Each structure stands twice: as structure tokens, then as C-alpha cells.
Amino acid sequence: MKNLNKTIPLFFAALCLGATAHAEPGDKDRGEARAATCAGCHGQGGNSSIPSLYPSIAGMPAAEMEAALKAFRDGERDDPQMAPQATHLSDQDIRDLAAYYEAQERK
Ligand code: HEC
Secondary structure, eight states: OHHHHHHHHHHHHHHHHHHHHHOOOOOHHHHHHHTHHHHHHHOGGGOOSSTTTSOOOTTOOHHHHHHHHHHHHTTSSOOTTTHHHHTTOOHHHHHHHHHHHHTSOOO
16 A cells, blocks of 8 residues: 555656647647648648639638548548548647648638
8 A cells, every 4th residue: 555655646647747748739830830731732821722622721710620630530531632631640730730720811
């Protein structure tokens, strides 16, 4: 019992450290750097020049974009062009991209 009383708080302290390291809020600047490839289809700043083929994603609410990107990445949503774009994204990449696009003005 004596050892357990020390181990349990240490275990939770380690869990908390791990959690904060991974749950950083989205960073617009990092998102912008990652968005270079997205612009090829979705347009500069997410304003598509062919919205019938490539949806405009400028100003999309961050929570909505996070859900969409995770769905493509995790195979819940499929599209031959879009799904491969999401496979290599980490949760942090997704938060960064979502923060960047949410801040763009829909034209
Ligand atoms: C090769 C072209 C292409 C590239 C590059 C691309 N996308 Fe897409 N994206 C699409 C197409 C096509 C769709 C529509 C698919 C569908 O609705 O099923 C789409 C859909 C989306 C959606 C869902 C929009 C909605 O209204 O539900 C989001 C969000 C998105 N893309 C974000 C991104 C991000 C972020 C990147 C860069 C990491 C990116 N895309 C790169 C082609 C592309």
C-alpha cells in the first residue's frame, strides 16, 4: 500500500503532462504553412475557383473542419482526391489547418 500511494499520483501527473503536450490549440501560422498543398484544389485562402468540383473552405468553422478532416483520415468519409490528402495529418495538423481556414474570409 505504501508504494501504491506514491505511484498513483505520479501516474496521473505523467498522464496530465502527456495530455497537455498533445492538446495544443490550433496555430494559424503553422496551419498556413501546411495549407500550401490544399490551395492547389481549394484555392488561395480556401476560396475555390471551381467550387462545383472543389468546395470553398474559407471561413469554415474549426470544429466542422476538424470533424471533416478526421472523417477523411479515418476512412469514415471517402473521396478519391480528398481522402489521400488527410491520411498523413496528425490531430495537431488538423487543429492548425482548422484554425487557419476559420480565420479566412469567404469571398
Ligand atoms: C487534389 C485536390 C484536393 C486537395 C489537394 C485537397 N482537397 Fe480537400 N477536397 C477535395 C475535394 C474534391 C473535396 C470534396 C469531397 C467530398 O465532399 O466528398 C474536398 C473536401 C474537403 C473538405 C470538406 C468540405 C466540406 O464542406 O465538407 C475539407 C474540410 C477539405 N477538403 C480540406 C482540405 C485541406 C485542409 C487540404 C490540405 C491538407 C485539402 N482539402 C486538400 C479536393 C482536394
